Amino acid sequence: MSKPTASSLSVRDNRTGKDYTIPIVDNAVRAVDFKGIKAPRLAGEREENETEKGLRVSDQGFLNTAVLHSQITYIDGDAGVLRYRGYPIEQLALHSSHLETAYLLIYGSLPTKSQFEIFSNEVSQHAVMHAEAQQFFRSFRYDAHPMAVLTSAFAYLGSYYQEANPSLQGQTLFTKGDAPSLAIMDKQIYRLIGKATTLAAMAYRVRQGREFVTPPTGMSYTASFLYQMDYLGQEDYTPNPVLVKALDVLFLLHADHEMNASASSTLQVGSSLVDPFSAIAAGCASLYGPLHGGANEAVVRMLLSIGKPENVPAFIEAVKRREKVLSGFGHRIYKTSDPRSFIVRKTADEVFKITGKDALLETAMALHDAAMKDEYFVSRKLAPNVDFCGLIYRAMGFPMDYFPVLFVIPRVVGWLAHWRQMMLQTGGVKIWRPRQIYVGAGKRDYVPIGKRETVEGLRLTPSAVEHSGISKRTRLATYKGKL
Known part of the structure; x- marks a missing residue:
């Protein structure tokens, strides 16, 4: 590890008492640098943790992992x-x-x-x-x-x-x-x-x-x-x-x-x-x-389910009770408003001038206004996003699944x-191969089929399929080689 500088991260591994210095470049640290932070396996610790092979970085869903340098x-x-x-x-x-x-x-x-x-x-x-x-x-x-x-x-x-x-x-x-x-x-x-x-x-x-x-x-x-x-x-x-x-x-x-x-x-x-x-x-x-x-389609289907503007308050309350799903608000990246949403609104006005207003527009605006005034949505930064452009597609005559x-x-x-x-990136292309954190069973010995115990549970056994038509009749038929 390099010596501490203003552009570095100092890390102490409390398992070993060792200090590490990890360079910060473009406000990022390389995940592979953490691999050098190693420790002996603790008593009783799973061997599958691979503690002695270096620290891994867990980021389910890539919430804060940069995979490349981009200029786009x-x-x-x-x-x-x-x-x-x-x-x-x-x-x-x-x-x-x-x-x-x-x-x-x-x-x-x-x-x-x-x-x-x-x-x-x-x-x-x-x-x-x-x-x-x-x-x-x-x-x-x-x-x-x-x-x-x-x-x-x-x-x-x-x-x-x-x-x-x-x-x-x-x-x-x-x-x-x-x-x-x-x-x-x-x-x-x-x-x-x-x-x-x-x-x-x-x-x-x-x-x-x-x-x-x-x-x-x-x-x-x-x-x-x-x-x-x-x-x-x-x-x-x-x-x-x-x-x-x-x-x-x-x-x-x-x-x-x-x-x-x-x-x-x-x-x-x-x-x-x-x-x-x-x-x-x-x-x-x-x-x-x-x-x-599919979010654009989900927005329109949501508005259809709400129906009229007067139904918006009840829908809002159902969302807060987690009985309904709110589509078209919030974004994984944008914590304020999506800058594209303002352009979409202006574009919608131009389209509606020649197609007529979509019947769901008033419902959409009522939903927008209600959500923007409700502390539940404001505190969670659920601002409207670009998915409301589905109303434009609908006004232009495109089917929802399109x-x-x-x-x-x-x-x-x-x-x-x-x-x-x-x-064309410097250093060539490296195949993307994410790591995992294995939390499954440890080493097990094979058991012959006649000596195995039944494992039960909704997620631990395959679902039964209800057969009908030709499949049902075939299961009732007899033929050579039938199991």
Whole structure:
């Protein structure tokens, strides 16, 4: 251990009486430095604690563990600050576009006019899907959740591009950082951003029983998406510009959010040096969960369950009694208000001017006002977050189970930005392999099946399954080899 300095942490291990000095760099200490703090195993202590092998750091749910150095997104949850590459989200939402912001997140700076033309043209040209993809999408059940379809589609996409698969081309395919490697990497970035809207539109239209639409030329990224969603053969069809702008702003707001569950899932899988399509599929699967991308849908379902504004007080009391779950308030990172929520409110006003106000808006506002005046929610810092944008999606006519898809499309950009940064980081890519604290049984000897004692308990035995239909009749039938 090094000598104490102003930028260090002094630790005394009371088990041994030894003092340790751990360096502090960028207001962080390395977890691996604690591994040097070792002690003899205490009398009666479990050998599985591995005390003599060094101290471990326990952080269930990654509440305060930094897994990498990043230059992409900065969040100050206490102050309600969100910046992409140093630019405040408020400025970008006012002046930029989703695709320009995508360039910023991935490459680190706002593009010049010529740089943006090259980038946007490549994304547009790589939006078209292979004809065989129609068979893939039509193989799903008519009622398949669009997120299940989209997650599968990203993984399926990787089967087309053997030149982008490190398992086939060598594990340094994306990590070399030379011109050929960067060119291959950029091509996959174009493909994934371009095809994200196409895959999402196909997942929507297959549910509608409609033919798929080839991405149009000459339209913006968001307008092209709405065109693919809704075009039914009309001459000179053009999506409403207010809806295009609103969706573009929401895409920009959702493009990245630092080390959230889906971004870290993408990097966890990507750290094995798998192809980027598989890594993005992992991020998509993570975002599918109701604690992450499904939150928008949860907000609307909550508001539907409340119904009218006059029902809000009873709902508030039920939440405080832990009988109901409050969605759309509070955030793992933001302890004040989510800076995106103000932009969402302004965007909602613009959309409602042409679609009419959502019937649930008054209920949402009543819930907001009640929660902001109630000490129970104020003391717990449960301010409204960005998940209320589900009301905008609802007003625009998107089905509720499609809300997470509208989250995935922009978040592909953030996933790719973090993936690219990790591939090119100094020192190369290290596979993510978290530690655990083993609290299970100690060493046990195998017992033959005839001599084992019955173990009972709801969580200690497999559940019985009630069979019906063909399964039930088969269990009642006789046949050779039946157990």
